[in-house]
Amino acid sequence: MKTAFLVLVTAFTFFSCKEHQNTSQSLVEENEPTGVNNVAYKWGKMALTATANDTERFLPRPTITSRYLGLISISIFDAWSRYDEKSIPVYLENVERRPADEHTLKNKEIAISYAAFTTMSEYYYEDTPLFADFMKELGLDPTNESLDPNTPEGIGNLAAKAVIEARRGDGSNQYGEEKGSNGTSYFNYTGYQPLNSADTNVDPNRWQPKYFSDGKGGKFAPECLTPFWDKVTPVALTSGDQFRPGPPPMIGSEQLEKEVQEVIEMQANLTDYQKALVEFMRDGPQSVQQAGHWLKFAQDVSRRDQHTLDQDVKMYFYNQVVAMDAFIASWDAKMFYDYARPYALVHEYYRDQKIKAWGGEGKGMIEVDGSQWRPYSPETFLCPPFPSYVSGHSTISGGCAEALKIWTGSDTFGSEAQLVAGAMTEPGYKGDTITLKFPTFTETAEMAGISRVLGGYHIQADNVAGLALGRNVAKEAWKFYKKHIGEE
Numbered sequence: 001m002k003t004a005f006l007v008l009v010t011a012f013t014f015f016s017c018k019e020h021q022n023t024s025q026s027l028v029e030e031n032e033p034t035g036v037n038n039v040a041y042k043w044g045k046m047a048l049t050a051t052a053n054d055t056e057r058f059l060p061r062p063t064i065t066s067r068y069l070g071l072i073s074i075s076i077f078d079a080w081s082r083y084d085e086k087s088i089p090v091y092l093e094n095v096e097r098r099p100a101d102e103h104t105l106k107n108k109e110i111a112i113s114y115a116a117f118t119t120m121s122e123y124y125y126e127d128t129p130l131f132a133d134f135m136k137e138l139g140l141d142p143t144n145e146s147l148d149p150n151t152p153e154g155i156g157n158l159a160a161k162a163v164i165e166a167r168r169g170d171g172s173n174q175y176g177e178e179k180g181s182n183g184t185s186y187f188n189y190t191g192y193q194p195l196n197s198a199d200t201n202v203d204p205n206r207w208q209p210k211y212f213s214d215g216k217g218g219k220f221a222p223e224c225l226t227p228f229w230d231k232v233t234p235v236a237l238t239s240g241d242q243f244r245p246g247p248p249p250m251i252g253s254e255q256l257e258k259e260v261q262e263v264i265e266m267q268a269n270l271t272d273y274q275k276a277l278v279e280f281m282r283d284g285p286q287s288v289q290q291a292g293h294w295l296k297f298a299q300d301v302s303r304r305d306q307h308t309l310d311q312d313v314k315m316y317f318y319n320q321v322v323a324m325d326a327f328i329a330s331w332d333a334k335m336f337y338d339y340a341r342p343y344a345l346v347h348e349y350y351r352d353q354k355i356k357a358w359g360g361e362g363k364g365m366i367e368v369d370g371s372q373w374r375p376y377s378p379e380t381f382l383c384p385p386f387p388s389y390v391s392g393h394s395t396i397s398g399g400c401a402e403a404l405k406i407w408t409g410s411d412t413f414g415s416e417a418q419l420v421a422g423a424m425t426e427p428g429y430k431g432d433t434i435t436l437k438f439p440t441f442t443e444t445a446e447m448a449g450i451s452r453v454l455g456g457y458h459i460q461a462d463n464v465a466g467l468a469l470g471r472n473v474a475k476e477a478w479k480f481y482k483k484h485i486g487e488e
Helices: 002-016 039-058 062-081 105-123 125-137 152-166 254-268 272-282 289-305 309-337 342-350 392-408 441-454 460-484
Strands: 354-358 365-369 412-420 433-440
Touching: 039 062, 039 105, 039 125, 039 289, 039 309, 062 105, 062 152, 062 289, 062 309, 105 125, 105 152, 105 309, 254 342, 254 354, 254 441, 254 460, 272 412, 272 433, 272 441, 289 309, 289 392, 289 412, 309 392, 309 460, 392 441, 392 460, 412 441, 433 441, 441 460
Parallel strands: none
Antiparallel strands: 354 365, 412 433
8 A cells, every 4th residue: 555655656746846756755766676676675684594593503592683683673774764854763863864865765775784784793793794795796895884974874884883882781781791790792690590490390380491402312401591681771662561461370270270271282182284383483493583583574564565665664663673672571571470381380280190292203192191291392492491471472473463563554464384284393294284374464463372372382371461562562662663753
């Protein structure tokens, strides 16, 4: 709808007042690249590649990569804003808006490319050669470090520099600088330690670490991932606890008893379709984590609607600010409640009882003692290593789905994915080839949320509260977005 409107505006302007064709950002330039061909889309793809590489190097760390993707999107937006009629940058200061006759596609492409290159080289530094090669493909010099605010190269570099400097000391401990740290990036400076150990569960309402296979015949219990992420400064929210949900159900409650039973029954009856859904939303090898997953979905929208550079810059900006803040809000709840996962809750409720459950790789569904129950996941990554309530997948999916619905003005999505059921979890299992269809953004978020219950990572309370939290984040971030595009 937006694209059609822009095309009509362009046609009218071309025939009525051609001399003013390049004076406004809101006009689609003649032969402007759209969809996969616009430079903002291409940098989005590059960011996803870097995120997948980060996962390969450092294992999944969704909080950290959500911040990277959020800040990259902000730096691109800030650089672009200087070539827009009314947009207001988030962190870039003391750089004037360029004159209207400079609001050309070429200047925008140059500015956002230098912003993306410099910011991505800071956060995904090991892939800097990859980014440099892409700059050369675009005909740009990756060694140009100009800070001249009168040129698109300088504006791009200044936007990146502003974001990087503004977010030092934001609580993420990227540089090991927080009080209580030891100089190591992302060191746990809060001193959080779980009440329960992997061997002893003294309070079954609280999170218990679990043993994973190290892939070499041994085992290890991962530490809590970034337990300080609730301390990270949000972008659009006033604080991480702004929309903190009420408490989860506790042991002894009728609700928890029913929800634990539901997890067991769901797993015992997993269909190939459900296995495929669990694996797709888990994202498997070369994972881009939840923020990246929803950036992928946003790019599906860009291809579907043949977005211009301007549209993608704005959509990715809003989408990824929501993802970044949703992670902070999710971790606020996780660390505040320090709540148990089904992995331990099933053991608590069904110890010494025979239940049908997934027996592990090569075993399928078998009868086991309740104390042996486990999620439907590979031996080397059995369960996310941090507290359960609320579900991160549900929070980020609820938020980003709501953001795409608000931004596009419609809940219609229409994306789909095809994969072989069980391929990521059960080596040798010949499951059906499944096509997952995502008709609306809302249904896609709900599919992501329920996949975490089906997989045995969460109970329904984690999912329901997470979806609601994410949607609250998206609605709050919309006010922030409207302000920065100059419409509020």
